[in-house]
Amino acid sequence: MKQIQTGRFLAAISFVALGIFLLLINIGIISMEMTEAIVFLYPILLVLLGGKYLVEALLPSVRRKKWFTGILLLTLGLLLVLDRFSILSFSLWSFWKLWPLIFVLFGVKLLSKFRKNQGFSLVRSNSYKKPNWKVESVNDWSFVCDYDFDFSTTLIPEEETIIKLSGFVGDINIILPDDLPFKVEGSGHVVSAKIDKHNQDYVGRGHSLSYQTDDFDDSLQRLVFYLDFSVLDLRVDRI
Structure with missing residues (x-):
């Protein structure tokens, strides 16, 4: 079985999701201006990109592990998604509040070391x-x-x-x-x-x-x- 390239796979999923969402807007199923659509969608792209980095960090073949970038983008994207659905209030300008993720990163890095060799x-x-x-x-x-x-x-x-x-x-x-x-x-x-x-x-x-x-x-x-x-x-x- 060929190894799936996670970057291309997630990029493809992102384009499919974006295309379907914009199509629903164009045919009137979803009523939303284009700018509102972009504001609504970009947190989802952040979630997918953060997930990509975290998946790649788990692969032994990847030398440069982007743990911090993955955790940061995934957390930021999830918080913005929850904001879009009015579950909590969070904006892009609240980015500075995520500094405790440094401790999360340190803990994840320690846990990731318990592997073979x-x-x-x-x-x-x-x-x-x-x-x-x-x-x-x-x-x-x-x-x-x-x-x-x-x-x-x-x-x-x-x-x-x-x-x-x-x-x-x-x-x-x-x-x-x-x-x-x-x-x-x-x-x-x-x-x-x-x-x-x-x-x-x-x-x-x-x-x-x-x-x-x-x-x-x-x-x-x-x-x-x-x-x-x-x-x-x-x-x-x-x-």
């Missing part, structure tokens, strides 16, 4: 240095984390292994064999990174961390690191 902890310290430790893909979130990886002490599988780490503060040290292809992609507001003698330091939003070896694309045996922290201190050495 995922873990959660406020403070985590892990060391992978023992001889012949098992190398496998990891997807982990911690508020504060300290990771030490030594891939020179073990056998690495003949495949792409993905290490995804995220949180608020990350202190990550990685030792790699000199002939092992790898890639690092990350983001953060405050980043201090030294990757194979290359320094990448910055402070502020809108920056990304990116590095890969020249032989990465042509290799089957390779490591990929995805790092997403507000504050990140990273060191990668090859021996």
Whole structure:
């Protein structure tokens, strides 16, 4: 079975609903001016768009999870829909009242970590240095984390292994064999990174961390690191 593309599916449903609604207006079943129709309909589109982001956030194949955008649009749309049906009073200018959703987002993000190959902890310290430790893909979130990886002490599988780490503060040290292809992609507001003698330091939003070896694309045996922290201190050495 082919995987349904949720974005296109919800967009199609939106157009069908919009077309039917406008058709009912044109043939006189629903008496409403066009501007009133638009004001009435756009909250429904917000609900569908928010639902799209939340569904995509549940899919393992989606790397960039838009939890906050989905929750915000869905909540805003639902409140406006309830207003249109006179169940409660809420306007678009009441948007600022939704700031407690930040706490909801944090709770949802914590709950989303209890999946296969995922873990959660406020403070985590892990060391992978023992001889012949098992190398496998990891997807982990911690508020504060300290990771030490030594891939020179073990056998690495003949495949792409993905290490995804995220949180608020990350202190990550990685030792790699000199002939092992790898890639690092990350983001953060405050980043201090030294990757194979290359320094990448910055402070502020809108920056990304990116590095890969020249032989990465042509290799089957390779490591990929995805790092997403507000504050990140990273060191990668090859021996």
